[in-house]
Amino acid sequence: MAQTVRELRATGRVAAIDLRWERAPWEPPVDHYAVYAARGRAPETEPGALAGKTVYPHFTHGVLGPEAVTWHYRVVTVLASGERGRAAGASATTVASYATGRPLVAVGSFDHKGLEFALAPNGNARYLTAFPAGVDYRDGVSRPETDWPYLHPGPADQWAGRRAHRFTLRFELDAAPVADPGFALWMTDTHATIPGRGVLAVNGRKITTLTFEGGATKGSLEGDATRPNTPLVPSSVELPLPADVFRAGENLLTLEKTEGSWHAYDAIGVFARE
Amino acid sequence: MDASAPVPIPPARPRRRSFLRIAGVSSAALLSGVGAPGTAEAGYTGERVPGDYPFRLGVASGDPAEDGFVLWTRLAPEPLAADGHGGMPPAPFDVRWEVAEDEGFRRVVRRGSARATPELAHAVHPRVRGLRPGRPYFYRFAAGDHISPAGRVRTTAARGTTPGAFTFATASCQAWYQGWFGAYRHLVADDPEMVFFLGDYIYEYAITADRLWRRGADPGAGHDRETVTLEEYRVRYSLFKSDPDLQAAHAATAFVVTPDDHEVQNNYGADTSRYGTPPEDFALRRAVAYRALYENTPLPEAALPAGGPDARLHRRLTVGDLASFHVLDTRQYRDPGAPGGDILGPDQERWLLDGLRRSGARWNLLAQQVAVMRVGDDRVDQWDGFPAARQRLLDTFADPAVANPVVLTGDTHRAIAGELRADFADPDSPVVGTELVTSSIASDGDGAETDEQAAEWTRHPWVRFYHARRGYTLCRLTPDGLTADYRSVPYVEADAGAPVSTVARFVTEAGRPGPERVG
Structure with missing residues (x-):
């Protein structure tokens, strides 16, 4: 007799809900x-309601x-016999993204796709030719399809010269924000085993070192995480930024990949929290 | 062979449970689809086998011994049914089998029944025993009113005798979506007594349009996701096994199957995925993958995982006193963290090295997956990644107690012949063995005579041949020598009709290790 799933828990986060439960015994085989x-x-x-199938005792309902x-x-x-146990139930609510706020700057759409970026969906071999000095993107002038590549390489990437890569995002503010804005970085995928780390800074002041989650190493080849049966494993990084690092006029946000391999962009931005 | 031969298999009769106990049929044997040789056990439900024909995945035999072999079939009237159950209902069915000395099934010498259960996707693996050594037999199955195609298999020569010759083939790497399996047509015509399948019977990758090089083929919906669940692995086997040339090869001769990585996931080792899956999760995936492997190939019962993710896949076969075949598992017990790396694990390595010294056979052949010879430091998935384990193997090959070691290898999708040196760090060290790497049946598509990887191999003096088209290796073993013909087809993507040619012939003489090109 197939067991009912035990200890089912659902936890919401930005754009995803994680479900976990107790692994069934080895016999009868699952x-x-x-x-x-x-x-x-x-x-x-x-x-019609099937979100997915997994052999593991956990599942992420993403995008x-x-x-x-x-x-x-x-x-x-x-x-293994096809016999089905009784269903266990759970519910959870996702956490609203900073991207629901008023954008101070944003590159790309927070839509679980990275197809709007340069070199997408699989042109990383041309990265060094197209971006020999990294990325210097000016909001309102630059364009995602030519000036922001879909992959941000790291020092582990031979195709990108095995060195750190800094992406700079320049944007104008009429006035410094009063409250701490939110930073949102969404990725369609990351490298599975060496997703790496990166240093986030605003106007030359280091905010933090970001540690990226392991993905599926497929985002270098395709960029739509909403496609049915996609192998991509999206992830996100969101955190508040201190209001006092910003200023009226031009601001520079930099992300330098200092360890590991690439991440694939869905979108990146800074938002006023409303 | 004629599937409508004149002597029908008698219908099954329901038997009582008490008979099973008297006959010594364990519940474990029933659950693994092994059944009881020579008996007709219970399992008949009275339910009609659905569909118009349940033997669409063909028949197979495996692991021949001097007194018998494993038989295999799987009831699947709709092999690609999305739930992985092949169109069968969730009920057990009797599958009757018979073994005859003649193609017309007039001289049936063994007959029995095995229970096909939904737990094993209605696969059965009856082990037939009590036969005479060194002779051909014919077999077939029946379920309900349906009779399977007939298959042919030879028992091996008896220990204490030395056959004058033994012919076998090696094959590997059959990515269904990258080409047709026409090479098997020629393999069947070459009539080997046994095929050693050296890994990558299926591939786990999502079959997407950019990967589909098999011209004119349409796998239908549902294959564009990497296989992870048991039903996905089951359907993947059904897809690959739908190839008529593969089915014909299985029906023509016994297969000795050992898996490589793609039966589970690319380049895995033990419980470690290179794609970041945690070990406790990966064990679950490996368990269902091994189960589907067992369900779809003529493996012995020990290869079925029970109570966990492990399967016993290494084993030994003998052909009289002529040859001992040591079938290896270079995936399940890997430990790159051991000093110098450990590719076999301590138990299997001890079993192998002791077995090599004690085999008493004229030839000792290793049927295994990845290249033993040195190629390059970045080839960490091959024995290059496990130099200490390789050295222990080579040291054993150099032992005078080990007669004529030969390594049969798959994995690379290239036909390669090489010498195994006593110490690959010393160019002047003696040759202690031969390695024959067989190309792929279809993986990597058409290929070419040479390619971008050639220089990495042929820069070494111990590499004697390199060829990058698809095919198999046909071997003829005698007490005096091993002749290996590299059989190659010029294309696999367009259709299955490519001609075959022998692109190289190597002889390894007994007592003189290393392959010498003679053609």
Whole structure:
């Protein structure tokens, strides 16, 4: 008899909800766990509500967008015999992204796709030719499709010269913000085993060193994480920035990849929190 | 062979549970689809086998011994059914089998039944015993009113005898989506007594339009995701096994299958994924992948994981006193963290090295996956990544107690012949063995006679041949020598009709290690 999934927990974060449960015993053998999802009500355990299948005792329901949304889940154990256990249920709400605020600057759309960027979806071999001195992007003048590449390489990337790469984003503010703005960096994918680290700075002042989550190492080849059966593993970094590092006039936000390999951009921006 | 031969298999009869106990049939044997040789066990449900024909994945035999072999089939009237169950309902069915001395099944010498259960995707693996050594047999299955195609298999020569010759082939790497399996047509015509399949029976990758080089093929929906769940691996096997030339090869001769990495995931080792999956998760994926491998190939029962993610895949086969084949598993026990690296794990390595010294056979052949010979320091997925383990193997090859060691290798999608040196760091060290790397059946598409990887291999004096088209290796073993014909097809992407040619012939003489080109 297939067991009911035990200890099912759902946790929301920006644009995704993580589900975890207790692994079933080795016997009887499990084929997979089927995860069903719906908004506004508990899902039916039928193909139309299937969010995914996994052999692992966890599942990330991703690409849920920047707004805070509540999802309901049912998870079913499917045995090697095809027998199905009774469904267990859980619910969670995503955390609203800073990207829902008023943009002070943004490059790309926070839509789980990186197809609007230069060299996308798989032109990283031309990176050194197109961006020999890194990226220096001026808001209102530069354009994503020519001036911001879809991949940000790191020192582990032979195709990018095995060195650190700094991306600079220049933007104008009429006045320094009163409250701390929010920084949002969304990625369609990262390297699986060496996603690396990067230094985030504003106007020359280091804010923090970002540690990237491991992805699927597929984002160098394709850039749409909303495609059904996508192998991409999106991730995000969001944090408040101190208001006092900003100034009226030109501001510079820099992200320098100092360790590891590439990340693939979905969008990057700074937002006033409203 | 005629699937509608004149002697029908008798219908199954329901048996009582008490008979099973008397017959010594364990529940484990039933659950693994092994059944009881020579008996007709319970399992008949009275339910009609669905669909118009349940043997669409063909038949197979494997791991021949002097008194028998493993038989295999899987009931699948709809092989590509998305749930991985091949169109079968969630109920057990009797599958009857018979083994005959003649193609017309007039002289049936063994007959039995095995239970096909949904737990194993209705695959059965009856182990037939009690046969005579060194002779051909014919077999077939029946389920309900349906009779399978017939297959052919030879028992091996008896220990204590030395056959004058033994013919076998090596094959590997059959990426269905990158080419047709026409090479198998020629392999069947070459009539080897056994095929050693050296890994990458399936590939786990998502089959997307840019990967689909098999012209005119349309796998249908649902294959554009990397296989992770059991149902996905099951469907992937069904897709690959739908190839008629692969089915014909299985029906024509016994396969001795050992997996490489792509039966689970590219370049994995033990419980480590190179794509960052945590070990405790990866073990779950490996368990379902090994299960699907067992369900879809004529492997012995020990290859079925039970109670965890592990499967016993290394084993030994003998052909009289002529040859001992040591079939290796260079994936499951890897430990790159061991001093100098460990590719076999301590238990398997001890089993191998002791077995080499004690085999008593004229020839000792290793059927395994990745190149043993030195190629380059960045080839960490091959034995180059495990130099201490390689040296222990080469030291054993140099032991006079080990007769005529030969390594049979797959993985590279290239046909390569090389010498195994006692110490690859010393160019003057003696040759202690031969390595014959077989090309792929279809992986990497058409290929070319040479390619961008050639220089990395051929810069070494121990590499005697390199060829980058698809094909297989046909070997003829006698007490005096091993002749290896590198059989190659000029294309695989357009269709399965490419002609075959022998692009090189190497002989390794007994007592004189190393391949010598003779053609």
